Amino acid sequence: MRMNEISYDNSAPVDGYGAGFFRIGGKRYDGAVVASASGVQAWGGYVDTETLTALADALDVLFVGTGAEIAHLPAEFRTLLEQAGIGVESMASPAACRTYNVLLSEGRRVAVALIPV
Structure with missing residues (x-):
């Protein structure tokens, strides 16, 4: 098995x-x-x-963690973000955390908005 070290640059x-x-x-x-x-x-x-749209120029996709279970995002919420040019993907918060970490380690322009489990 080959192990690769993951670097997150300056991101957490x-x-x-x-x-x-x-x-x-x-x-x-x-x-x-x-x-x-x-x-x-x-x-x-x-x-x-507003907190999310302020990030629009710095990211390509926003993962929204909807808590312990996956849920549909409110239509107005999704529409406002998409109008700001932000791609939005919803998933349960644990999955959003994992996906964010993987793309962050690849140097991608991502953000995650998380509702606690």
């Missing part, structure tokens, strides 16, 4: 998560968060599109 991967929190880059964040190459910040959930 999601290290773990639990009931109501995420650990990103070794630091614990309670509640919903957004992580991208520009850092980690609190996120107000589906009503907080």
Whole structure:
């Protein structure tokens, strides 16, 4: 088996998560968060599109973690992000964390908005 070292450059991967929190880059964040190459910040959930659209020029795709289970995104939320030029993919938060980490390690322009499990 061949092992490859993963480099995240200056970005912080999601290290773990639990009931109501995420650990990103070794630091614990309670509640919903957004992580991208520009850092980690609190996120107000589906009503907080401004935090996400501010990242539009710095990313190609946004993964939205919908909590413990996959759920449909509110139509208005998705529409506002797509109008800002952001590709949006929804999945359960654990899957969103994993997918974000993989693409981040590839140097891709990604962000993740996460609702706690």
